[in-house]
Amino acid sequence: MNPFERVRSVVIPMPQTDINTDEIVPARFMSRARADYGRYFFHDRRFDSDGGLRAGFVLNEPRYENAQILLAGTNFGCGSSREHAVFALADFGVRVVMAPQLADIFHANCFKNAVLPIELSESFASQLQETLRGDPGGEVEVDLEGQTVTGPGGLTCWFEIDAFRKRNLLCGLDEIDRTLGLLADIERFEVRRGPAPEILE
Amino acid sequence: MSVAHSPRTLFAKIWDAHVVATTEGGQFLIYIDRHYLSDDLPQAVYANLAARDLKIRRPPATVAMPDHYVSTKGKSLADVADDERREFVISLEREAKRNGVVHFAIGDPRQGIVHVVGPEQALTLPGMTVVCGDSHTSTHGALGAFGFGIGATEVGHVLATQTLWQTRPLTMQVGFHGAPGFGVTAKDLALALIRQIGVGGATGHVIEYSGATVYGMSMEARMTLCNLSIEAGARAGLIAPDATTVRYLKGRPYAPTGAEWDRQVEEWLRLKSDLDASFDSRVDVDAAAVEPMVSWGTNPSQCAGITERIPDASPSDQIQRALTYMGLEAGSALEGIPVDSVFIGSCTNGRIEDLRLAASIVKGRRARVETLVVPGSGLVKSQAETEGLDRIFTEAGMRWGEPGCSMCIAINGDQARPGERCVSTTNRNFVGRQGPGVRTHIVNPGMAAAAAIHGRLVDYRSDLR
Numbered sequence: 001m002n003p004f005e006r007v008r009s010v011v012i013p014m015p016q017t018d019i020n021t022d023e024i025v026p027a028r029f030m031s032r033a034r035a036d037y038g039r040y041f042f043h044d045r046r047f048d049s050d051g052g053l054r055a056g057f058v059l060n061e062p063r064y065e066n067a068q069i070l071l072a073g074t075n076f077g078c079g080s081s082r083e084h085a086v087f088a089l090a091d092f093g094v095r096v097v098m099a100p101q102l103a104d105i106f107h108a109n110c111f112k113n114a115v116l117p118i119e120l121s122e123s124f125a126s127q128l129q130e131t132l133r134g135d136p137g138g139e140v141e142v143d144l145e146g147q148t149v150t151g152p153g154g155l156t157c158w159f160e161i162d163a164f165r166k167r168n169l170l171c172g173l174d175e176i177d178r179t180l181g182l183l184a185d186i187e188r189f190e191v192r193r194g195p196a197p198e199i200l201e
Numbered sequence: 202m203s204v205a206h207s208p209r210t211l212f213a214k215i216w217d218a219h220v221v222a223t224t225e226g227g228q229f230l231i232y233i234d235r236h237y238l239s240d241d242l243p244q245a246v247y248a249n250l251a252a253r254d255l256k257i258r259r260p261p262a263t264v265a266m267p268d269h270y271v272s273t274k275g276k277s278l279a280d281v282a283d284d285e286r287r288e289f290v291i292s293l294e295r296e297a298k299r300n301g302v303v304h305f306a307i308g309d310p311r312q313g314i315v316h317v318v319g320p321e322q323a324l325t326l327p328g329m330t331v332v333c334g335d336s337h338t339s340t341h342g343a344l345g346a347f348g349f350g351i352g353a354t355e356v357g358h359v360l361a362t363q364t365l366w367q368t369r370p371l372t373m374q375v376g377f378h379g380a381p382g383f384g385v386t387a388k389d390l391a392l393a394l395i396r397q398i399g400v401g402g403a404t405g406h407v408i409e410y411s412g413a414t415v416y417g418m419s420m421e422a423r424m425t426l427c428n429l430s431i432e433a434g435a436r437a438g439l440i441a442p443d444a445t446t447v448r449y450l451k452g453r454p455y456a457p458t459g460a461e462w463d464r465q466v467e468e469w470l471r472l473k474s475d476l477d478a479s480f481d482s483r484v485d486v487d488a489a490a491v492e493p494m495v496s497w498g499t500n501p502s503q504c505a506g507i508t509e510r511i512p513d514a515s516p517s518d519q520i521q522r523a524l525t526y527m528g529l530e531a532g533s534a535l536e537g538i539p540v541d542s543v544f545i546g547s548c549t550n551g552r553i554e555d556l557r558l559a560a561s562i563v564k565g566r567r568a569r570v571e572t573l574v575v576p577g578s579g580l581v582k583s584q585a586e587t588e589g590l591d592r593i594f595t596e597a598g599m600r601w602g603e604p605g606c607s608m609c610i611a612i613n614g615d616q617a618r619p620g621e622r623c624v625s626t627t628n629r630n631f632v633g634r635q636g637p638g639v640r641t642h643i644v645n646p647g648m649a650a651a652a653a654i655h656g657r658l659v660d661y662r663s664d665l666r
Contacts, residue, residue: 016519017401017519018399018400018401018500018502020500020629020631022629022631022632022633022634023631023632023633026633026637027610027611027612027634028611028612030241030243030612031270031285031286031289031612032285034243034245044632044633044637049619049637049638074401075399075400075401075404075434078400078401078404078434079336079431079629079631080335080336080610080629081334081335081336081350081351081352082241082352082353083243083334083352083353083354084243086352087243101401101404101405103401103404103434104370104404104405104434104436105336105350105351105352108351108352108355109352109353109354109355112352112354112355113354162224162226162227162228162368163224163225163226164224164225164226164227164228164366165226165228166226175354175358175366176253176255176357176358176361176362179230179358179361179362179364179366180361180362182221182222182230183362185221185222185230186221186230186232186362186363186364189221189232190232193218193232195259195262196233196234196235196259196262196329197234197326197455197457198259198261198262199261199262199263199264199303199324199455200261200303201303
């Protein structure tokens, strides 16, 4: 996994709440190859049935073409556990997803794909939405090392992230490698408690 | 320090028994007892393990079966819709065989939807940690197991290490008060809860359902309730094992036997929240006030009792967008809305009791709209056929399919047409869930059957005897 570095970018505003993973990537694309997966990001909201761009959808605005930060409404990523939602988002170029609350499985999936999920306070999220409404080209800087989000006009907040996940992201570490380093603990657990019932046929 | 003696919730007891290691940042390495592999995993999961020369750490803890891409039209691989999707079914079997993982193939009478088959085979047992790369793994909580959905990378992690890194969830106690009325099912209670707290109302929490209403439910009903926990955003749903759980498990293929059965039953029956255990939050639902529910919008919280009207108090943009998609108007009645098709099945409502309820409405009548009935597993299918339920459906002009997820996620070739209004016993009425432009109304199986017979949304209680 690539290490996560400081991001400075315009911000895609998606204030709608409860955006689900079926919207982020419709299930019919789950069998497609990963190559160019960014095109399925919000596919049915970006494209009409003939493949034409739908006017009025935020991702179709040229200013967000290279955006790396998404500011979403609460409970973004709810519904299905499909990691394809993060594949599509990451392949589109988004590296930070911020919202007052992110759905659990989506939140966990972000970390596995070098995408930083940030849960902001309601008040900072709405302040930032408001500021960006007045300045849609305004850039936001996200510093994982210092755990800060800085918006236009010096609007700043500190965000929480646990040290384990932070280090994994910053160093591009793979969780499996870290866990295999704890193999002795896993073996001790299995000896102490006994393994789960085995299904052999 | 007497942590072991402080009162604990059922969830805390299962969690504490599975912690392998912790980090200072608050991440816990949790041991996974049972892992289900299904056919919709990105192929990269297997490729990544192979590329790193990682083997499945404990093959007998994993059980594999295809469900998302299987056809409901036939019992062979050739029936899968196309080569792209067939490859997912083939690679699941190949990886299972290569790694010594038990696999219930298409045509095996045990094959079906993971969340129907796991409990049915007693592959899931009380007190276990259970995962699958599928959000409806919350279903397994009905047996008093901590079951939760995970992403594809996490599936790879479980295969390689038999563990997962987790943040410890909060706990929520949900109580249903008063006896549910005539014709009100677990599906309706779950939807009433989701309407009350919202689709993100339980995010970050494990819900424990308790109280007389819940303990009065059959295992099938408990599975429906726990299944829908994820639709409130919950990490999992849980119900403490009781005599009903034990009766359900006894004699099932992978249940323990003999002295081991006795020993485990004793353990299971001790698995419950201590009387003075505290939960991070508590929600009370007035069960006596719940009616058979129908969703009118594009997420499961946008629902109402069948005799209610769609809310009309100045709809927000978001609700207006949902109503526009659904082709409905704020303030209009739900009863009488004409429907185009009906689907009965899924991990939410594809069990034998669900089919019995639907058949009791259909018996001796004809469907007015295209209807597909898909049992949740091969064993549910054969049980239904033994009881003659299949004939009730087919004589009504309905299609009786082979087991699988089918029109719940609509990626196996079964899907409705754009603009069509489909009444469905599934779990998600999201935009495009049953095919692009399809308008889904989620209901209980009796309501779905009545919609098929009348060709419109009706209060099925007048057809229920």
